[in-house]
């Protein structure tokens with residue numbers, strides 16, 4: 312093996328885990344790095360690597376008075392987002408990946424990727440990152456090891472996961488860990504592949520440096536591989552935020568919510584209740600991913616496997632998300648926002664006064680007349696979860712939190728009311744399976760078009776989506792106290808195109824109804840699509856701009872013509888998945904049609 316200079320620098324001894332050592336050796340022989348760096352997760356190591364990253368111009372040090380511990384990174388302009396077209400599930404049978412995933416045969420894909428990785432780290436350092444997804448000591452926690460040639464990945468992984476010695480200790484001599492290999496190669500989109508091998512608990516990612524493609528603990532392990540592991544092991548890996556709602560008497564309700572990307576999961580998870588909600592508090596357990604497993608008492612327990620936030624920056628300000636602004640005040644890595652030569656950062660939606668001499672995310676000088684965005688719309692902050700002033704203490708609980716409510720939602724200008732509740736678990740699974748959301752600005756020409764994104768997992772389900780629905784249905788036999796299931800839509804508009812609901816902190820009103828429904832305290836009306844609050848069932852005190860019963864009726868309206876169209880649109884997904892679609896869901900569809 313080549314030189315292992317972290318042990319010289321930090322006195323770290325190599326782990327004794329033979330399986331881990333043998334696998335690292337194999338990858339070293341394949342990729343031939345000049346050096347191997349075993350990460351221990353210490354503060355000294357962070358300082359050392361940060362200095363190296365600055366010396367190598369991978370990171371730019373921000374003004375440390377304004378932004379203590381914060382750094383800036385420009386990515387390659389061709390590499391700014393997840394790439395669904397280059398993301399593969401590699402299992403033996405194509406039908407196991409299902410019609411919503413790209414598939415490749417494992418052997419062929421391994422051959423191709425190993426060919427690309429041969430000698431790929433020559434002249435570079437290979438970092439060995441042992442990490443945990445989940446709190447140390449939790450029975451739900453999984454160990455991963457990522458081998459990467461990117462120092463940016465190391466510094467992000469140490470924020471997003473519990474990394475280093477703690478992970479090696481958790482692993483011990485066990486051979487059960489996720490094997491992840493990442494190399495940026497030459498960052499060519501034509502040679503970019505994000506590949507998952509669920510049967511081997513392995514991931515190989517090449518050709519990209521962008522977070523969602525390369526921080527292998529997040530979308531790759533915690534969702535794609537995680538969902539496949541969860542199916543075999545009897546749990547759920549979901550694209551969900553987790554929050555704790557505490558009422559004035561101190562009673563806590565834990566809520567999990569799945570919204571497609573860019574529908575405000577981080578904002579909802581970090582919500583601050585309005586002034587009129589004295590004594591109510593929302594704390595954040597997680598903002599993106601939940602692992603949920605039935606506990607011994609028959610309830611469904613959830614952990615947030617992550618330790619940090621990798622959030623979209625544009626649009627974030629003290630009003631839209633006060634806690635996200637606090638979270639990124641120190642020890643944060645900013646990627647692809649705009650910056651100034653003296654180490655400040657700025658983005659669209661931060662405030663109305665971009666600083667002078669702004670440098671845009673591509674590194675060019677920028678002014679308001681440039682006609683382009685200064686910050687990339689998918690620019691990100693990577694911040695430790697502990698920076699959030701309202702992080703829940705429960706985020707560190709190894710046993711997780713008992714979930715009372717599961718909420719699905721999307722961005723819909725019409726059809727979907729503000730809130731309704733499923734009649735039961737199977738109906739709730741149908742509601743989750745048929746989630747649709749309007750595409751946002753990124754895809755030109757399709758603006759406003761509704762894309763089906765079942766349970767917000769379309770890009771993240773690591774196996775056949777039909778079988779995934781089946782797994783959700785089967786879970787009801789393992790959970791004695793089933794969470795109640797709801798659907799929300801903050802984005803319904805009137806005929807003039809104005810939002811009918813103020814959103815943000817005011818969503819607290821919906822959350823209160825949801826929590827009280829779970830406790831059997833709030834009323835609701837049985838309708839064709841589910842249980843719905845009437846005007847008098849919701850707390851509208853102090854709502855900005857007021858809320859008349861007429862306006863609320865428009866928000867909650869079930870328009871039969873719109874629902875007819877909705878059912879036809881749902882068919883697109885059902886036809887695609889027909890072969891493996893559980894018949895319970897077809898049955899729910901028929902029941903809904905007959906009720907309507």
Ligand code: OXD
Nearest residue numbers: 393523571572573599
């Ligand atoms: C994310 C996403 O980055 O969902 O969390 O795309």
Ligand code: MN
Nearest residue numbers: 550571572599
């Ligand atoms: Mn996400």
